[in-house]
Amino acid sequence: MTQAMKIAIVDDEKDMRQSIGQWLALSGFDTETFASAEEALSQLNGDYPGIVVSDIKMPGMDGMQFLRKLKGVDSALPVIMITGHGDVPMAVEAMRIGAFDFLEKPFSPDRMTELAKKATQARRLTLDARVLRKELSDGSALMNKLIGSSPVMERLKEDILDLGQADGHVLIEGETGTGKTLIAHALHAVGARASKKFVLISCAAYDEDALARRLFGPSEQDEPIPAMEEARGGTLVLEDIEALSTTLQARLLTAINEQGNPSETRIIAICNLQDEGKTCESELRADLFYRLAALRITVPPLRQRGEDILTLFTRLSEQFSDEYGCDAPQISAQEAAQLLQAPWPGNVRQLINIAERAVLQNRRGTGTITSLLMADTEETEPAMTTEGKPLKEFVEAFERMLIDNTMRRHKGSIVSVMDELCLPRRTLNEKMAKYGLSRSDYLS
Structure with missing residues (x-):
């Protein structure tokens, strides 16, 4: 079940923190209150499943110092600051430091609820992304996602463990919806490259010029570095490999030949051909196909x-x-x-x-x-x-x-x-x- 989001309310004034807590609790949030920034810091960490609402003016550690401390603990933790009328410039500075937003006293309870909803949604997305990244770097977690004990699934798991330890390029084939991308992640996670970069590109998602730049460069302003460079030493996954034009197939083959062996960058090609009579072998030039299909996995259909x-x-x-x-x-x-x-x-x-x-x-x-x-x-x-x-x-x-x-x-x-x-x-x-x-x- 999805973990409930918390709201930590930090204010030295008891009446204020209790009223905020009661209102947010009535709005369906799980709240906890702290009388000082020091007390809150002793309980908050980088995995805190929620957000923080804090006053700016407090004795001891004030809200600005508290915000800086929180950003050191977790730069992505949403913090809503509460400010008095004369502290708006300070609140603007808090936004520059990384506050999620600020509320000026006296504020509308409905506005507080609206901001809390936005902040908790942002926090949930951050935490979910962290869990996903952890799973995608954990070979055992990924293997556990391959549910089933049928003979074909046991064989598939053995193939993943064996080929994950090998160093050749891999071709993954199978019908749509069989989990080919998950298997590519698992191959990376159970092998020696698990700590290196994992870069996934869908060849069908770009036009030819954009795909050429994404794979080989030169990149235009605001574009990521070329994938062949970005994945150096790690794994480059090319989904929909059959969508590569003959020109880009030639460039990819040249790039593979120039690196000499897979020890520099391992390529996992995923073929999604569904048309009857067509295969990955028939759609790719022979020399590229045999380089990519040095090792091969065919994912069994569910039936x-x-x-x-x-x-x-x-x-x-x-x-x-x-x-x-x-x-x-x-x-x-x-x-x-x-x-x-x-x-x-x-x-x-x-x-x-x-x-x-x-x-x-x-x-x-x-x-x-x-x-x-x-x-x-x-x-x-x-x-x-x-x-x-x-x-x-x-x-x-x-x-x-x-x-x-x-x-x-x-x-x-x-x-x-x-x-x-x-x-x-x-x-x-x-x-x-x-x-x-x-x-x-x-x-x-």
Whole structure:
């Protein structure tokens, strides 16, 4: 669940800080008050999940000194300054130092609420970006995002770990929505270049001249440095590699040949070709293709991942139910079979959309998984893949999902799970062992 934003209110006048705190609390904020800047500094750090509202004139450390200290702790922490009528020039100076905004006494409570909302939204974006950057530099965190234990996913994880340690260029192929960019991040994060630059460029997002400048330079004013230079020593990811013109293919090949070997900059090329009869090999000049495809990963489509589909649906439903503050939908055996049989042309991206819509439907008490699958294809019945699966696979996948969901709901209570599923303990233990489920994974 998303962490609630806090507001630290710092003012030496008790009545003022209490009135601000009460008003913001009534507006739905989580507030805490401090009688001095020194007291607040002892509690605030660079990961503070919120913002600061501070008076400027205070005994001891005043608001300006406090602001400078806070900017030293976290330059991106939003600080709203409160000033008296004669202190407006000082408030302007505070803005120059890095204050988020200032309020002149007497101020409107509604204006305070409006500023607090803007500041907390900015803070949330900052903290979310930090979490994302940390995840994208943490190989184990990224590997954990590759959910699933099907044979094709286990093979994919092994390939990532093996090729991540290698030094050759890599070509990633696969259908749209399979997570190719996530895999590029994982290849970088589990290898020796994890601490180096990771630069991602979509070749389809630029016209030819702009892409040439972005890749090779010279950069125009206010443009970033060329990607080949920016990624030096690290990893350069080229999404939609098939969109490169023949001219830029030649320039890229020259740049690769000039660096001699991948030890300078590793290139991960991502191919998103969907047109029947076309491949990355057919669209790229042969010498460039074979340089980029020194190592190769083909990402499996979702329809080939068996019970991973139900595991993913469960995890995604739990995430969205936390986000929207409601229960995750409980799916029937028929719906589980339909999820397993769906062709999933949009792959994991499509499954994410289905899971979110299923949670929203469940919150309203309307709709079914079946209706969502039909809406995606505009058919009167859910579409089914032509890749046949034995009945045993459907039964086992649903059984595993049912036990997994029930264990999660009861937080690992074996007795509660036995009662709900009407299973003797020995049978439950045998099935959990069969499906690789461990009670310790569900304990709060």
